[in-house]
Amino acid sequence: MAPQRNLSSGRIVFSRPLAFWLGTIALSVGTFLHIPMFVHAAHMGYQLVGMPIDGWMILGMILIVVGLGMAVYGLVPKTDPEVRARLAHIRVKALDDVPLGRTHIVLLTVLAIAILIDIMKPTTLGFVVPGMAKEYGLKSPLNPDGKIPVALLPLSGITGTVLGSFIWGWMADWIGRRPTILLAALLFIATSICGAMPTFSLNLLMCFLMGLSVGGMLPIAYALTAETIPARHRGLLMILMGGDLSLAYFVTSALSAWLQPEFGWRILWLIGAPTGLLLILISRWIPESPRFLLATGRTEEAKQIMDRFGASIVEVSKDEALAVEQRIQGRFSQLFKKPFIGLSVGLGLYAVAFGLVQFGFLLWLPTNLRVAGFDVAAADSLIARASLLGFPVTFISAFLYAFWSSKKTLLLFAMLTCAALLGFVFFEGTVTQNTLLIYGLIVLIIMGVSTATTDLMPTYAAEVYPTSLRGRGSGFIAGASKVGGVLGIGLVVAGITPPTFTGAALLxxxxxxxALVVLAIRGIETRRRRLEEITAEQVGADLVS
Incomplete structure (x- = not known):
């Protein structure tokens, strides 16, 4: 069984630790073998276009592929099919009854760092696009005479995130939450070599693979949190943990303003390697979900993990243990069958809409600001300050979600975001000339997207789906938000919608x-309710307290 806890040392170990760590080392060495080519291009402003791939890079790519295969082999748990098929008849209410302790706080902190690292990947796209377009001579608002549209880069990345969300969701329900998070971290390291690729086609490929890794981290981290944090604290703490999009925009824009003028756009991809390594190093404080272990019949492992949280488990009769989930199949198609179809459609539309805002408006924000006359440092600094101003809203949304209404909070921030977008339409001719107005609108949009995509939607999705579907359901909602991105970027690539302030806002x-209308009808309330109670309401089963 793996990963499982070593009670004498307090560590979490792997089923095949040698394979995992040797693979991680090989992958990391292969990644850093790409750095010399970047360093040698310093005299050319760190532009690598037209340079041949050297032997060290080829060796590095081989090490990355071999190392990734070894690490994945080390992550997949050794499972007995008979054990996986036997559902443990255990009540998990005790996990919701324990007081919030040090282990909970450490887990929240580590997962918040993981989410920040994850979100920084797609937010970086908007900051590398102008420099990449210039180096490769790509078509963009800054270079309208180019032939190949630079929008292909974010399109490849966002397409990868769509597939990654569905794949990661399925894997999380198969091999577990923790191994899936670690696999994403390994891909963070490997795909940072995007910054050393000398051709645009290779950048597209690496950006697609980077999207695969990014797509699954966020929903799985939220699923793990929902399954380990006591019900009375779950909503508040998950929203606070997810206030990372504003912080990610601030960190990414600050790094861009600091590093890009000196090292070029490629440095923003290369820093993905150390952040991925950091995530692997702190993974010792990420346990497997006890609810997942119980749902897959791995009772002893669940007992060990719950002991870390100060919780105990109680054996119950078969009928009571299965009262909530006995009618639920652990299949993706179940999301679109009763009783989940209405909720899946409503929340899916909500996710698609915010994906269009994030990747149809915010993606082009740095470019549009430069078109409006802002230089690189001024545009990135404006976004950084606007992002920082939107960060405190996380605390307001957390309070509203936990103490007012989860459903109404989702609707409120959608309405505020919509109002700000329409502001760019109504004040089209003067918005860039009024500093206070543009700050206010950008703050509202970043605040809305940040709160909805990394706070509200992942938290809500992790609460409304049962354990056997939580990975798939969370992955579906994350994927739906990326589908919105594919649509938004695809329209730009096709030339149907230009990435102007007005066009992107209407998009x-x-x-x-x-989405507001549909979710208002189909949404359900989750505030301070046990996960099993939420599922029981939808399934129609009687939950025995």
């Missing part, structure tokens, strides 16, 4: 209005 505002 997000119209579907967001539709």
């Amino acid at each position: 997000g505002a119209i579907p967001l209005l539709l």
Whole structure:
């Protein structure tokens, strides 16, 4: 069984630790073998276009592929099919009854760092696009005479995140939450070599693979949190933990303003390697979900993990243990069958709409600001300050979600975001000339997207789906938000919608209005309720307290 806890040392170990660590080392060495080519291009402003791939890079790519295979082999748990098929008849209410302790706080802190690292990947796209377009001569608002649209880069990345969300969700329900998070971290390291690729086609490939890794981290981290944090604290703490998009925009824009003028756009990809290594090093404080272990019949491992949280488990009769989930199949198709179809459609539309805002408006924000006359440092600094101003809203949304209403909080921030987008439409001719107005609108949009995509949607999705579907359901919602990104970027690539302030704002505002209506009808309340109680309401089963 793996990973499982070593009670004498307090460590979490792997089923095949040698394979995992040797693979991680090989992958890391292969990644850093790409750095010399970047360093040698310093005299050319760190531009690598047209340079041949050297032997060290080829060796590095081989090490990355071999190392990734070894590490994955080390992550997949050794499972007995008979054990996986036997559902443990254990009540997990005790996990919700324990007081919030040091182990909970450490887990929240580590997962918040993981989410920050994850979100920084897609937010970086908007900051590398202008420099990449210039180096490769790509078509963009800054270079309208180019032939190949630079929008292909974010399109490849966001397409990868769509697939990654569904794949990671399925894997999380198969091999577990923790191994899936670690696999994403390994890919963070490997795909940082995007910053050393000398051709645009290779950048597209690496950006697609980077999207695969990014797509699954966020929903799985939220699923793990929902399954380990006591019900009375779950909503508040998960929203606070997820206040990372504003922080990610601030960190990414600050790093861009600091590093890009000196080292070029490529440095923003290369820093993904050390952040991925950091995530692997702190993974010792990420346990497996006790609810997942119980749902897959791995009772002894669940007992060990719950002991870390100061919780105990109680054996119950078969009928009571299965009262909530006995009618639920652990299949993706179940998301679109009763009783989950209405909720899946409503929340899916909500996610698509915010994906259009994030990747149809915010993605082009640095570029549009430069078109409006801002230089690189000024544009990135403006976004950094606007992001920082939006960060405190996380605490307000957490309070509203935990103490007012989860459903109404989702609707409120959607309405605020929609209003700000329409502001760019109504004040089209003067918005960039009024500093206070543009700050206010950008703050509202970053605040809305940040709160909805990394706070509200992942938290809500992790609460409304049962254990056997939580990974798939969370992955579906994350994937739906990326589908919105694919649509937004795809329209730009096709030349249907130009990435102007007005066009990008309308692209997000119209579907967001539709999503508001559907979710208002189909959404359910989750505030301070046990996960099993939420599922029981939808399934129609009687939950025995």
